[in-house]
Amino acid sequence: MPIVLGGILMLSVIGCTDKLDEPFEDEAFTSDVDYTIGEDMIKPLLGAYSALYTRAWEEPLTLGIRGDDVNAAGDQVPMQEQDAFNYLGSQWNLNSVWQLHYNDIVTMFTAMEEIEKYRPAAANDALADQYIAECRVIRAFLYLNVARAFGGCIVIDQLDNIQSTPLSNKDEVMQYIVDETTAAIADLPDVAPNKRTDIPGGITQYTAYAVMALAYQEMEDYQGVVDATSQIISSGEFELSSDFYHLFKTAGKLADENILEFQYSDFNQGEGDRTSFLFAPFGIGGWTPVVTGAGSGWGFYEPTMKYIEFMLDRGETVRLETSVVFTPDGITELEEDYGTIPSWITNANREGDVFNNNARLKFASGKHFLPSTELISGRLSFGSNKNFIVIRYAEMLLMYAEALTRGSTSSISMTAADAVNLVRTRAGLSALGTVTTDDVLDEKFAELAMEWGTRFYDMIRTENTSELSHEGKTFTMDKAYYPFPADQVSELPQLEDGIN
Structure with missing residues (x-):
């Protein structure tokens, strides 16, 4: 067998x-x-x-x-x-x-x-x-x-x-x-997943449309992408979270933006039953958390210098702060490589956790951990009680926009620029009058970095070997x-x- x-x-x-x-x-x-x-x-x-x-x-x-x-x-x-x-x-x-x-x-x-x-x-x-x-x-x-x-x-x-x-x-x-x-x-069910009462967060028509849209995108059937994502957009069931930072924290559980998320819980108790994902590999060791005893991470997943500098070039704030955890050595290396960086970039988060130098990485993914202050007393393992967001409305908006820039047509009134600007406005960036395919791919890079290989799959689909060849790595389509x-x-x- x-x-x-x-x-x-x-x-x-x-x-x-x-x-x-x-x-x-x-x-x-x-x-x-x-x-x-x-x-x-x-x-x-x-x-x-x-x-x-x-x-x-x-x-x-x-x-x-x-x-x-x-x-x-x-x-x-x-x-x-x-x-x-x-x-x-x-x-x-x-x-x-x-x-x-x-x-x-x-x-x-x-x-x-x-x-x-x-x-x-x-x-x-x-x-x-x-x-x-x-x-x-x-x-x-x-x-x-x-x-x-x-x-x-x-x-x-x-x-x-x-x-x-x-x-x-x-x-x-x-x-x-x-x-x-x-x-x-x-x-x-014809509702957003978070509106289901029998299985909150369970599969609905719109989860199916999202998976369908991702499959169409892999086939480069962009009209199929528009048709599927239009169903999600026109449903009125979804909206972007107003707070990108907290979307990836406890407050983001079953948010109106989430189309598919894996759900875990400490059941609001410090001992006994719990369901969880092991987020430690995404995290950083050697931190000084506000909550004494909060578990550290393993340091297996590091945002690239390329991504960080890309975000600095765009004037990104909340998305960069949310996506990247900085260490002192990381900040020093960034300053040496990039030059002057914004003063808000420090080795601490909003909640006061401090991230020390680490032998395994200089940066960590901020999308994959909870501040120690959000851990439930008695449940101090890294990221305990955090859900794992898999598909977001933001991704569907950007997929819709890209497909329109490639010549597909839509039966709804939203333009490619409208879709992109919804995402940009949430990020505190100025609106664009028109958008190209490259504009949308850049927006996806900024918005969806560190999430489920989305960036890699986009570059494979577009055969963009030059982008994937970075920091000493050489990519070829084979x-x-x-x-x-x-x-x-x-x-x-x-x-x-x-x-x-």
């Missing part, structure tokens, strides 16, 4: 909560399930969400390190090699990304099968259809990650035929994602995708020859 399917994948039975900032808890799912209890039909769906949210720390780092916005810092040699575009199929984190994503893809199949078993007792076909549609969108998102990282993957139709299913190239996977999300939309993991190739013969 292939490694990706090794072991028995178990769903979680999860108890709902009526508090927006408290996701579900896990309990064991056993064989003593009574499918005649119709109200339990939600349990396998909640197990599907648990699988989606339970990500290993290396997954977002591996997906995010190759852009010119991020350096792979720390002591993880495979990530440092990948950041320099040196790939090996034996690198452990590549296998982890593939295997863990496919484990969760399998979980979506299992969840859908379990929902069907409850359907007769639930006597609510529309609700069963909705739950299955949510699983399909989650599965589509997982395929999106794998195909963008590896240039293609195996799209499973049935769990027992993975070894005989042909390898699909990236465009084929993206078309599958478009088809899946299109089919799911009619069965999904390094656009990771190799298939060696452990998977040994089990799945169709991976042997790679993507044609």
